[in-house]
Amino acid sequence: MTPGARLQSAISVLSDIFKSGRPADRVFDTWARSNRYAGSKDRAAVSDLVFTVLRRRAELTAAVGSDDARLLAFAALTLGAEQGVDEVAALADGARHAPEPLSPEEQTALSMAVLPGESAPPWTRFNYPEWLHPEFEAAFGNGLEREMAAFMERAPTDLRVNTLKMKREKALAALTGEGLSAEATPWSPWGLRLTSRGNVLGLATFRDGIVEIQDEGSQLACLLAGAAPGEQVVDLCAGGGGKSLALAAMMKNHGQIYACDTDARRLSGLTPRVRRAGIRNLQTRVLGPFTPDMADKDLAGLASHADCVLVDAPCSGTGAWRRSPGARWSLSPEMLMGYRAAQAEVLTRGARLVRPGGRLVYVTCSLLPSENETQVEAFLAVHPAFTPQPWASNWPEHVPLPPAPHGNWLRLTPASTGTDGFFVAILRREARS
Numbered sequence: 001m002t003p004g005a006r007l008q009s010a011i012s013v014l015s016d017i018f019k020s021g022r023p024a025d026r027v028f029d030t031w032a033r034s035n036r037y038a039g040s041k042d043r044a045a046v047s048d049l050v051f052t053v054l055r056r057r058a059e060l061t062a063a064v065g066s067d068d069a070r071l072l073a074f075a076a077l078t079l080g081a082e083q084g085v086d087e088v089a090a091l092a093d094g095a096r097h098a099p100e101p102l103s104p105e106e107q108t109a110l111s112m113a114v115l116p117g118e119s120a121p122p123w124t125r126f127n128y129p130e131w132l133h134p135e136f137e138a139a140f141g142n143g144l145e146r147e148m149a150a151f152m153e154r155a156p157t158d159l160r161v162n163t164l165k166m167k168r169e170k171a172l173a174a175l176t177g178e179g180l181s182a183e184a185t186p187w188s189p190w191g192l193r194l195t196s197r198g199n200v201l202g203l204a205t206f207r208d209g210i211v212e213i214q215d216e217g218s219q220l221a222c223l224l225a226g227a228a229p230g231e232q233v234v235d236l237c238a239g240g241g242g243k244s245l246a247l248a249a250m251m252k253n254h255g256q257i258y259a260c261d262t263d264a265r266r267l268s269g270l271t272p273r274v275r276r277a278g279i280r281n282l283q284t285r286v287l288g289p290f291t292p293d294m295a296d297k298d299l300a301g302l303a304s305h306a307d308c309v310l311v312d313a314p315c316s317g318t319g320a321w322r323r324s325p326g327a328r329w330s331l332s333p334e335m336l337m338g339y340r341a342a343q344a345e346v347l348t349r350g351a352r353l354v355r356p357g358g359r360l361v362y363v364t365c366s367l368l369p370s371e372n373e374t375q376v377e378a379f380l381a382v383h384p385a386f387t388p389q390p391w392a393s394n395w396p397e398h399v400p401l402p403p404a405p406h407g408n409w410l411r412l413t414p415a416s417t418g419t420d421g422f423f424v425a426i427l428r429r430e431a432r433s
């Protein structure tokens with residue numbers, strides 16, 4: 001593809017995202033599938049520009065005074081990639097597949113564009129929806145700018161070594177042998193962080209179930225859940241099973257793990273991963289709707305039975321904004337309300353499964369207090385048999401403590417730990433309850 005055609009493709013993808021409100025990665029994948037002639041370098045160039053615009057949408061909009069996809073794509077080039085307006089005008093020459101030439105209004109907007117300075121509000125400078133500002137302010141206080149700036153960075157690719165198959169050092173050597181370079185993650189004892197780019201899914205190390213792609217923060221949430229060999233563990237919102245696989249590895253194929261989800265399609269993605277990983281103690285359960293005042297027939301036999309119930313709740317995903325920059329703009333107050341209702345429901349459902357003395361581990365990849373602290377406090381107010389456990393007292397001795405305040409809840413953030421944002425609460429059911 002010519003540079004002009006790549007630019008026009010980025011504009012088309014962005015327009016589709018803005019108009020349809022569909023998740024950006026899906027729109028991009030649809031484009032890639034229907035434009036098979038685009039090679040890997042073309043796809044990388046189009047995706048870079050699309051995701052740069054999404055990451056910096058508020059700043060760019062303020063700079064050019066418009067939220068038009070075409071103008072934002074041009075502005076991302078002139079303001080970010082150090083291309084002059086003339087160079088962008090040369091790309092938009094109206095040739096076949098290239099953008100139409102710049103209008104006089106576009107020329108003026110681009111020539112006068114300046115990125116917002118210190119006096120602009122934080123949601124503009126750090127690119128998040130204004131309606132979420134009170135939540136972030138409550139979460140981060142004086143640290144708000146540092147935390148929100150870190151969300152604009154690109155996330156690294158982290159792998160989790162499947163210790164059922166191989167130790168981390170050997171897995172690192174195997175990856176190196178396949179041409180990738182990586183280093184140990186700072187906290188997770190199973191983590192490797194790629195230091196070179198490469199297609200992980202094409203590696204024998206991946207196909208043989210030695211590594212899985214999993215952010216270090218997600219690995220640490222599993223570490224804190226502390227699944228042990230011989231335990232009965234329920235992963236209530238297992239989805240594609242990223243955390244189930246890590247818990248199963250911790251259990252060394254002893255005990256039982258129940259991976260549950262209301263979404264049968266997501267759960268079905270777990271089957272090949274379990275096979276690859278050599279896991280033999282996991283079963284899946286598709287859940288129907290939950291009615292609080294009726295017996296939970298989908299989980300019959302598990303009531304008051306589990307040593308550990310992981311509730312990796314459906315949430316806004318704000319903690320993963322580095323990986324899904326478009327999600328900042330597609331989240332609405334109504335969606336957030338829906339997530340909160342679902343979180344309260346899964347907490348109640350999960351609590352019934354915990355045996356006396358067992359633990360309920362609540363996890364979100366959100367940093368919004370209304371999905372985290374507020375949610376857990378509301379749960380505790382009506383479940384007096386559960387008590388929060390300070391996270392650091394549950395941290396394994398041989399693993400370095402991440403730099404997070406010592407309190408009941410663990411909060412990981414891109415700025416503090418270089419991971420995705422996660423919230424983890426451990427709630428212990430009293431032994432005599």
Ligand SMILES: C[S@@+](CC[C@H](N)C(=O)[O-])C[C@H]1O[C@@H](n2cnc3c(N)ncnc32)[C@H](O)[C@@H]1O
Binds near residue numbers: 238240241242243
């Ligand atoms: C954060 S995702 C899970 C990610 C997964 N645990 C992982 O580590 O890969 C939340 C999951 O909750 C599921 N979910 C939504 N509502 C639910 C409910 N009422 N009961 C159980 N699962 C639910 C969604 O289908 C989604 O797969």
